Amino acid sequence: MTKVTFPQAVDTLSVGLLNVMLWATTQAGADYAELCQKLDLTPAQLTDPDARVPIATIQQLWAEAVRVTQDPHLSLHLGEKVGLGDIGILGYVMSHCPTLGAALNQLVRYQDVACSGVKLTVRREVELCWLDMAITSAAIIYPEYVINSEFSTYLTAFRALTGQPLAPRELHLAYPEPADTQEHERVFAPARLVFGTAQSSISFDVALLDLPIINANPVLFPLFEQHAAALLSRLRQPSLPDQVKHEIVDLLKGAEPTLATVADRLTMGVRTLQLKLKETGHTYQQLLDSVRHELACRHLRDAQFSTTDIAFLLGYSEPSAFVRSFKKWTGQTPGAFRK
Structure with a gap:
């Protein structure tokens, strides 16, 4: 028998993101109390804005959510429903950055506060800026759902932050091309879609990084950033x-x-x-x-x-x-x- 490697820590995500999925699933007719019982969650856990839940919990919810909503593209649609407040403290930090480029840097820095199961990096080229995403958690058993929902959420957030209909240039998706890609094309239009790549990435014109964030308040930024830093520090110290x-x-x-x-x-x-x-x-x-x-x-x-x-x-x-x-x-x- 092959030697088994056991995980050393449990990857988690913000309870706010779980609440969005629960809301979408219950809107389609699922019983909220029954879902919470299945996921072994209490109402108190779901109302604490700084609470964390295991990634395995939301992975368990994905299959049930797709079944109940009868929406095979739920992972694409979910990102369109997520507001900046649903991302938690990370959303508030990004909302008070001076430019989109600065907000993107904060997204990469504090990604673990939203979800510790993926790693983001930024690559800047002459004309394009790439946001690369790698799945790092063994608890993620539905990578396609995670990749779709993450990128559609980022795109919605960038558009909300700038008040501009930002157009991605290219989207690389590290999973096989599905039989029907029409919804991918609609959500990420006018981006060129490439499936089956080694890593997942989305690119934008580099000039977009200089766009100002609407309603950003430089006085509030350090307050939210300090809170995000404290949460990140707490995450890196085993509870x-x-x-x-x-x-x-x-x-x-x-x-x-x-x-x-x-x-x-x-x-x-x-x-x-x-x-x-x-x-x-x-x-x-x-x-x-x-x-x-x-x-x-x-x-x-x-x-x-x-x-x-x-x-x-x-x-x-x-x-x-x-x-x-x-x-x-x-x-x-x-x-x-x-x-």
């Missing part, structure tokens, strides 16, 4: 839930890690750990399920692992117990997920 997940991953090799074992490794009592996790809105079981869910999706994408192998790696005593858990998390069996 208690992240520390617990790290220990679970380290122990999850053929047996289910117990709360007592994890507490001992963190040099605290069981009751103390439970109380501290409760203060963050988590339970030990939720964190264990989250780690297992992410690892299960990763292993199922590797054809060399059987369901029995994966059940063992995730600490289940019987493959049937793993199958039941996976169906609870995703609504489908491991076999259906692989197809």
